[in-house]
Amino acid sequence: MCVLEERSSASSFEQLALPLFGRLYNFAHWLAQNREEAEDLVQETYAKALKGFSSFEPGTNFKAWMFRILRNTFLNSRTGLKAATVPLDLADDDPALPAELETPETILIDRTSEQILQGAIAELPVAYREVLLLCEVEEMSYQEMATALAIPVGTVMSRLSRARRTLREAVRQKVGRSSP
């Protein structure tokens, strides 16, 4: 690639990638649970993405591509390797759990402080945490999440269902513990 092509490519990359910085950092922090690690993760993500930008297919989802690089970078980090060893309660391939009709007693949202909710999210296994955050915070579609996480859409749905259920249960326990 000649110098001008490289500069043009880098310029396009900057225009596409820089607006995602805040989102990538937030997600990285949730994954790594540590500011310095999150900064390193994002820095490394941008470096890898710039290097591999020529392999990015125009017209496909750039945001999902960037999150995928970030997630892979995390999984290869020491924290990521450690987090990946935490077993999930149920197999990914199970169909999404049937939703329960929740009674008013189980509806904790009004009594749940944001801090408790954040604590509960942070304690989720990383496989649940990432799918939940990509869905609720990044508002990705199931297909986008499947691309970012490199898993089938069906697995996205079942993980998301379990993540929500696990989070609700965790919040219920935290609220119960904190109640007088």
Next chain:
Amino acid sequence: MTEDRTEKTTHERWTGQLDAYLDGELDSSQMQELDGHLRECSGCTAEALRRLQWKRAIRSAGQCYVADPAVRERIRKSITPAKAAWWQWRPALAATAALLLVLAGARIIQLETVSPKRQLAQEGWMAGELADLHVATLASANPVDVVSSDRHSVKPWFAGKIPFSFNLPELQGSQFELVGGRVSYLEQSPGAQLLFRVRKHQISVFIFQAKALPLDFASAGEMDARSFHLECWQRDGLQYFAISDAAPEDLRALRDLLGK
């Protein structure tokens, strides 16, 4: 008992779709179907609202980490294509400068050694241009913009319209009659075109700044251009062209008159 079970099964079917509904993942027909059910079922509607609240709470709680602006700036710098320092372009600049020098030198040599053949070709081309201008003037319903036989009217008319002044002698007593004048252009240079009459012939005299023309017509003398006679001369830095179907002697006589 059977009715209760059926109702529970129905609710399970709908609530099982609520998350996908709120995530915007149902297709349009499923969305419409569930919309219809929610309008009729207060229990499912309440459950949908609770889940929506839950989604919003997670969204709000999940957006909590903000990076140090310095990190963003560091990353921005790392991915922004660096502007090449001038010295990085030095080989290219040197090559370009060398090429320009060669081209400039070649052009200078070319200008100084215009071949006689090329000179003749250019003279022929310009003579043709002048003939065209002369014919166009004669064919025009208004051949001149200032109509006057009075040199004291015609000469001042050009003031401010062309970048030079010229001498226009008294013609009284000569065979020539001044018809008028107009501004003309040759090689993108403005000049004066004077129209004279001698007997039944019309003569155009073009006056341009000699330095504005690409060729030196100082020694061109008489030429022929498309059956027209062309007389060329220079005076006070001005290039004169007289063109007409009149006899060459007439043109020479006018030249002598204007050259006084």
